[in-house]
Amino acid sequence: MKCLVCDGSTKAGLFDWHRFCPSCRYESADLAPVINEAGAHTRVDELDREVALKSLRAENFKVIVDLINRLVPVSAKRLLDVGSAHGWFLDEASKRFDVVGVEPDTAVAERARDRGLPVRIGYFPDVLNQSELFDVIVFNDVIEHIPDINRALQASYDQLSPDGLLVLNLPRSSGVFYRIAKVCARFNWHGPFERMWQKDLPSPHVHYFNEKNLDALVTRHRFQPLQSRHLSSLSSGGLLERLRFVGQVHPVALYTQCLILRCAIPFLKLMPSDIVVCTYRKR
Numbered sequence: 001m002k003c004l005v006c007d008g009s010t011k012a013g014l015f016d017w018h019r020f021c022p023s024c025r026y027e028s029a030d031l032a033p034v035i036n037e038a039g040a041h042t043r044v045d046e047l048d049r050e051v052a053l054k055s056l057r058a059e060n061f062k063v064i065v066d067l068i069n070r071l072v073p074v075s076a077k078r079l080l081d082v083g084s085a086h087g088w089f090l091d092e093a094s095k096r097f098d099v100v101g102v103e104p105d106t107a108v109a110e111r112a113r114d115r116g117l118p119v120r121i122g123y124f125p126d127v128l129n130q131s132e133l134f135d136v137i138v139f140n141d142v143i144e145h146i147p148d149i150n151r152a153l154q155a156s157y158d159q160l161s162p163d164g165l166l167v168l169n170l171p172r173s174s175g176v177f178y179r180i181a182k183v184c185a186r187f188n189w190h191g192p193f194e195r196m197w198q199k200d201l202p203s204p205h206v207h208y209f210n211e212k213n214l215d216a217l218v219t220r221h222r223f224q225p226l227q228s229r230h231l232s233s234l235s236s237g238g239l240l241e242r243l244r245f246v247g248q249v250h251p252v253a254l255y256t257q258c259l260i261l262r263c264a265i266p267f268l269k270l271m272p273s274d275i276v277v278c279t280y281r282k283r
């Protein structure tokens with residue numbers, strides 16, 4: 001199989017669904033999404049997990065909106081959030097921009113709409129008019145889920161105004177947790193690695209990039225790389241709720257884990273972050 005980024009030959013990875021490119025370090029997974037399919041009861045767990053992540057997301061979304069603000073002119077007004085989910089990024093971005101969200105999960109999208117957010121239900125770019133242009137297009141934890149990423153990048157180019165800004169916020173393969181998960185997988189502990197790829201969740205990850213191979217791919221779609229920034233993947237807020245989703249844990253063990261992690265957060269923040277936000281200008 002050819003590498004999506006560099007056209008080199010990919011190799012079998014740690015599992016039969018995982019592959020990697022030895023030349024550019026791009027990684028892929030053969031995992032199929034099942035959004036909106038009946039019986040996806042795990043969806044509920046995922047929504048709960050998302051809620052548990054809210055305080056971390058809110059912190060990071062503020063940083064992203066600040067970053068966007070510094071990179072666009074005052075005249076930039078229209079912002080599109082692809083995969084807007086609960087609408088938390090729209091909440092933050094709407095303080096500065098006229099926002100539109102696109103969300104394929106009907107139940108999630110309708111909940112955001114009930115809060116008055118302008119969310120279109122369906123897939124990007126199908127729910128947009130071809131003539132609709134945006135000054136900023138943002139993918140928060142979305143691009144790594146899209147199998148045909150080349151189509152998504154091409155569509156982003158087409159729907160951006162001249163000099164428009166593309167913002168990709170995604171997990172990176174050079175982050176400390178991803179590396180630890182890989183080591184665990186080599187020692188036959190599969191859980192953390194499967195979790196990083198969101199295997200068996202309705203919308204698993206199908207790509208893992210680092211900044212270098214991501215830039216190489218996005219540049220091919222006539223974008224100029226601007227800045228990238230690492231974001232925190234851990235926050236003390238919501239930590240207890242996140243740990244609860246690991247499974248049935250005795251309360252003493254749960255609170256002990258929570259305490260240890262809280263103490264470790266300042267140290268972990270010194271390690272290579274697992275989340276990056278990369279920005280690109282349409283050429």
Ligand SMILES: [Zn+2]
Pocket residue numbers: 003004005006007008021022023024025026
């Ligand atoms: Zn490659």
